Amino acid sequence: MGAQSMDQHFIVMMIPHHDGAIAMADLALTRAKRPEIKELARSIKASQTSENAQMRIWYRQWFGQPVPSWNQSTGLGGTGGAGGGMGTAPMGGGMGMGQMGRGTDLTALSKAPDFDRAFIEQMIPHHQMGVRMATMAQANSQHQELRLLQQAMVKAQSQEIEQMRQWYRSWYGSP
Template identity: 45%
Template sequence: MNNKIVFGIGGIIIGLVIAIFFTTTISPYSNAGFGMMGWRSNSGSNQGLTGNTQVANNIDRHFIEQMIPHHDGAVAMAKLALEKSKRTEIKTLATAIIEGQTKEIQDMEVWYKDWFGKDVPQVSTGMMGGGMMSSSGMHMGGQEDMTVLENAKDFDKAFLEAMIPHHQLALMMVRMLEAGSNRPEMLQLAKNITNSQSKEIQQMQAWYVQWYK
């Protein structure tokens, strides 16, 4: 598939997910006088402060519930890359993804328990996690995705076509977190994800052009 088409379709999908994230995250407070990121409308100042806190708390909760399965999908694909890839560059990237995102998963699980008093619920296959469709028609990180990757004629090409939009989606989720969270831990996590995955996207795009243009 032409690399412009690959990245273009990924962008369209990511745009659709943004709307879903905002709807599921903000809508519980839409009738309390708050706008998109919890900004107060014409309600009283005390209500606005409470509402902003509630919205920020809800954003943190929802982000963790969705980012953990999203990270799980990336880790699963990266582990497969260690087995199937023929390129040292891909294997080095896969190792970095496994180490970095596994640590982030562990951190988010601890925070969720501390802040919300329970373990992170298991999220069924859905738009923000394993069920997100990639530009190559696969569920990124889901069982179908793993099967397609495992049987791909050119594994490295299929891996890049799945992982690039997967990372792009993570960055969009992070931008929404930065706009709504007030917890230092979450804002630092957002910064870490942005730094690491932006660099990985650039590297993967460069490889794709170099190897498959």
């Protein structure tokens, strides 16, 4: 895969991954009990919505077309389109999306008896996947501005992971 197609691939994969975190954050804004979780959710929603908008602009500038939906570009997933429907998709689209895309089940999260704990337990591995994706992509990215965004993603999400781990230890004991 050439550098240009690596940048295309990263953007096509990262946007639905961010959409997953944004959907989890939206849920946290209404379901979380702890103000710390709500504040983190606001931060995740703001930063990842902004990053998605920027990646969409760059994609159009660099590749002359809008970002294709995740399903069309990869052939993975089946039931949900990019964006809204993926989190509640039963088995069909869920498997590919669970591994590469969002990695969470919003229905289960929304019904968790201890939402705050479930949110942390799902957001940490979700962020870890995002950090891995951005770290791997940096080495091969052709566009400096995308490399800088990837570095910012790694830094922000790594800090958020550490914060969530501290909260988890403090609130629930060792993970």
